[in-house]
Amino acid sequence: MTTLPVPTTPLDALAADLRGPLHRPGDPGYAALAVPWNLAAWNPAAGPVAVVEALDETDVATAVRCAAAHGLQVAVQHTGHGATPASPGTLLVHTGRMTGLVVDGARVRAGAGVRWTDVLAATPEPLAGLTGSAPAVGVVGYLTGGGHGPLARTFGVASDLVTAFEVVTGDGRVRRAAATENPALYWGLRGGKGALGIVTAVEFDLVRLPGLLAGCLWFDGADAAAVLHTWREWSAGLPEEATTSVAIVRLPPGAGPLGGRVGVAVRYAWVGAPAAGRTVLDRAGFPEPVLGGVGPLPYAEIGSVHADPVDPMPVAEASTLLRALPAAAVDALLAAAGPEQIVVEIRQLGGAVSRAPEPSAVCHRDAAYCVSAIGIAQGPSADPTGCRSVIAALAPWSTGGRLPNFAVSADPAEVARAYDPPTLARLSTLVATFDPHGVIAAAAPVRAAVLQDR
Incomplete structure (x- = not known):
């Protein structure tokens, strides 16, 4: 009879209980899973104590219970686009292998390892999933942050189409959250950006694209x-x-006549008859473009409109919301944009974004524009100073708020900016209910933000 080794450490015991592998520092698979897309959020000297490569919700629950028992916090990662630097004593759950995807009519069920590119490829036209501008990101992370995508003014915030979550909360329990089942949790998962647990699957409706x-x-x-x-x-x-x-944007070398130079990109998406959309675009009176074009586009190629970078890189971000965009605000932005390595983007909001079909933790629906400044570093780190200067120049027109998926931060003050005071207070109450021992890493800034407010 084979004698199994007796676990000698908590991590040994965890490895024995998991279906998926556990990767520790120095293991061949550790860095590949622990290093996020945003390399500026990675510090090799302060990485997670281990990475759980979860196969299902049972693995996630096992990891959460282990962390609770041994005084660790649990963070979650798939693509790592919204990563923040890890705190000491963090156990990382990687959900990349949870790739179950079912498209049933106009309803989708996606595991936590599914990316929007997977949904786009599996969805027949004229149905469409409300992806963001970068379809290489994960479905779950995008939806828990609200989701203000390239068709948002027509169809609204993507999380408004979510019908259910499966989530492991900080007490180690697997729960389903929907309008009629754990409705408070359902409210907070739409916009709460991971503070209420680790989502293992999400169900949402598709829209019909005419x-x-x-x-x-x-x-x-x-x-x-x-x-x-x-x-x-x-x-x-x-x-x-x-x-x-x-x-x-400063374009990379080889990008046609603007290669290696600064260009200005006008992105445009029209839902409906292409001829009508062309008429509306022509009214703008833009000069002849140097590059690019607008035409009928298969929805599966919607990512080409923004053409966000796919390869990992170190970036620093800052973001704000504007009440309005008068001529003086544009002049202030242009004066502050300065350094050519900083990408500055203005997204128009309004339209369907401003209407909430039912209550959720998504706030700031009355904002007119979202402004982001993104510093792309040439080395292993990124300096946020230039980005913050751009945002500071817009203070006279700013609401003071921001969107959860833009300029993700673990700073309690920045987390607080994503919510109005009643929403932040309710999120904090839910955190205390579902994570009484402070296991979920993304919940810590919410707790701290409420304490700062008092």
Whole structure:
């Protein structure tokens, strides 16, 4: 008879209880799972004590209970786009192998390891899942942060289409959350950005897309002032069939006539008859673009509109919401944008974003624009100073808030900016209920933010 080794440490015992593998520092698979997409959030000297490569919700629950028993916190990661630096004593749950995906008519069930690219490939037109501008990100992380995507003004916030979650809460229990089952948890998971537990699967509705005209127009950076002011005036009168954003970006070498130079990108998506969308775009009076174009687009290619980078890189971010975008705000942004390595983006909100079909933790629906400044570093770290300067220049027009999926942070003050005071207070109450021992790492800033408020 074979004698099994007796566990000698908590991690040995955890490894024996898991279906999936446990990776410790120095193991071949550790770095591949622990290092996030945003390399600026990675510190090799302060990485997680181990990585649980979870196969299912049972593995996740096992990891949470182990952490609770031994004074650890649990963080979760799939793609690592919204990663924050790990705290000492963190056990990381990686959900990349939880890839179950079922598309049944207009309803989707996706495991925590599913990316939007998987949903796009599996969904037949004219149905569509409300992905964000970067379909390489995970479905779960995007939806728990609300989800303000390239069709948001037409269809609203993506989390409004979520019908149910399966989640492991901080007490180690597997729960289902829906409108009629754990409704308070369901409320908070839509917008709470992981503070209430580790989501292992999500169910959501698809929308019907009657047609799509979309693309990106690129202009020379020397024309930034003219393009941004034209975009500001034009976007103010857009109907809800249109969603648009504008960005100042330094293009990589080899990107046509703007390669290695600063360009201005006008992104545009129109839901409905392409001819009508073309008419609305032509009203803007933009100059002839240097690159790009707008035309009928299969929805599976919606990621090409923003063309967000896929490969991991170190980035620093800052973001704010605006009440309005007067000409003076555009001038202030242009004056502050300065360093050419900083990407500055303005997304128009409003339309269906402003309407909540039912209550959730998604706040700031009355904001008119979201502004993001993203610093892309050339080395292993990224300095947020330039990004913060851009956002500070817009303070006279800012609401003071931000969206959970933009400029993700573990700073309690930044977490508080994502919510209004009643929502933050209710999230804190739910955290205390479902995570009484402080096991979920993403809940710690919520607790701290409420304490700072008192």
